[in-house]
Amino acid sequence: MNRRRFLTSSAGVLASALVPPVRDGVSASAGQSRRSIVIDAHAHYGYLGGFGQQRDISFEECLEAADQAGIDKLCLCSIEALAFEMTEGNKAIHRLMKQYPDRIIGFATVPSPYFGKKGLDELQRAIEVYGMKGIGELETTPAYPIDIPHWIAVLKKAAALRVPVLVHGSPSTCARAAEQVPDVTILLAHLGTGFGLAVGEWLDTIEMAKSHPNVYLETCTSITAYGQIEMAVQELGSGRLVFGTDIPLLDPSVMKAKITGADIPSEAKENILGKNMARLLKL
Ligand SMILES: [Zn+2]
Numbered sequence: 001m002n003r004r005r006f007l008t009s010s011a012g013v014l015a016s017a018l019v020p021p022v023r024d025g026v027s028a029s030a031g032q033s034r035r036s037i038v039i040d041a042h043a044h045y046g047y048l049g050g051f052g053q054q055r056d057i058s059f060e061e062c063l064e065a066a067d068q069a070g071i072d073k074l075c076l077c078s079i080e081a082l083a084f085e086m087t088e089g090n091k092a093i094h095r096l097m098k099q100y101p102d103r104i105i106g107f108a109t110v111p112s113p114y115f116g117k118k119g120l121d122e123l124q125r126a127i128e129v130y131g132m133k134g135i136g137e138l139e140t141t142p143a144y145p146i147d148i149p150h151w152i153a154v155l156k157k158a159a160a161l162r163v164p165v166l167v168h169g170s171p172s173t174c175a176r177a178a179e180q181v182p183d184v185t186i187l188l189a190h191l192g193t194g195f196g197l198a199v200g201e202w203l204d205t206i207e208m209a210k211s212h213p214n215v216y217l218e219t220c221t222s223i224t225a226y227g228q229i230e231m232a233v234q235e236l237g238s239g240r241l242v243f244g245t246d247i248p249l250l251d252p253s254v255m256k257a258k259i260t261g262a263d264i265p266s267e268a269k270e271n272i273l274g275k276n277m278a279r280l281l282k283l
Pocket of ligand 1: 246
């Protein structure tokens with residue numbers, strides 16, 4: 001029994017009897033029929049390994065957690081393709097897309113920038129043949145940042161294919177990459193944090209995004225600083241943020257609460273939670 005099933009079957013039963021069900025959090029009293037779409041721009045499934053727990057987390061388990069958080073669609077990237085073997089990992093996403101066509105938006109990725117033409121061909125096949133709608137997550141490191149030539153080639157391929165790219169990188173390297181490929185749409189994961197959890201790095205990210213209009217900020221973070229979403233909306237406008245969870249590495253309900261609980265207008269929450277991503281993906 002996993003953690004969620006345990007809670008549902010014990011204390012959660014009592015809680016659900018006392019509290020009215022709220023799935024959307026955007027306009028809680030409005031009811032399901034008026035809720036606008038919620039798209040998770042940053043989702044995975046698979047073997048966590050070096051990312052945390054030593055276990056294989058199925059897509060179905062991730063979907064159950066997404067259901068509990070009130071998420072309609074997941075931009076899904078395989079951990080296998082991201083960290084281990086791109087071809088089989090992207091194929092597995094394609095199989096899941098056919099199995100869950102209303103829930104999954106496929107994202108294709110490569111585990112390293114050093115596959116050259118083979119990697120670029122793999123991404124093109126995933127977009128044009130498998131029908132995926134985005135690239136990434138590109139898992140960069142301080143040693144292999146997003147502005148090195150091999151990653152720049154991937155960004156140029158994304159621009160040519162007219163799909164957004166989810167990038168795990170720092171604000172400074174993202175800025176240099178965005179300048180080199182001005183016609184690519186970069187979704188900068190974790191508000192530009194994620195390497196060593198530098199305190200306040202997200203402030204640098206917001207500042208960078210002001211002068212780089214092709215960079216959108218994806219909102220899931222390990223450290224949820226006070227006022228983070230409010231400041232991002234104030235400085236950039238809600239049109240530049242996209243909701244993501246990094247499920248199953250982070251908890252989707254907690255990541256969604258960052259948005260639903262922020263002191264910003266309902267319209268801004270709807271933009272961040274799904275409308276911006278729907279626009280970028282041309283849904
Ligand atoms: Zn991720």
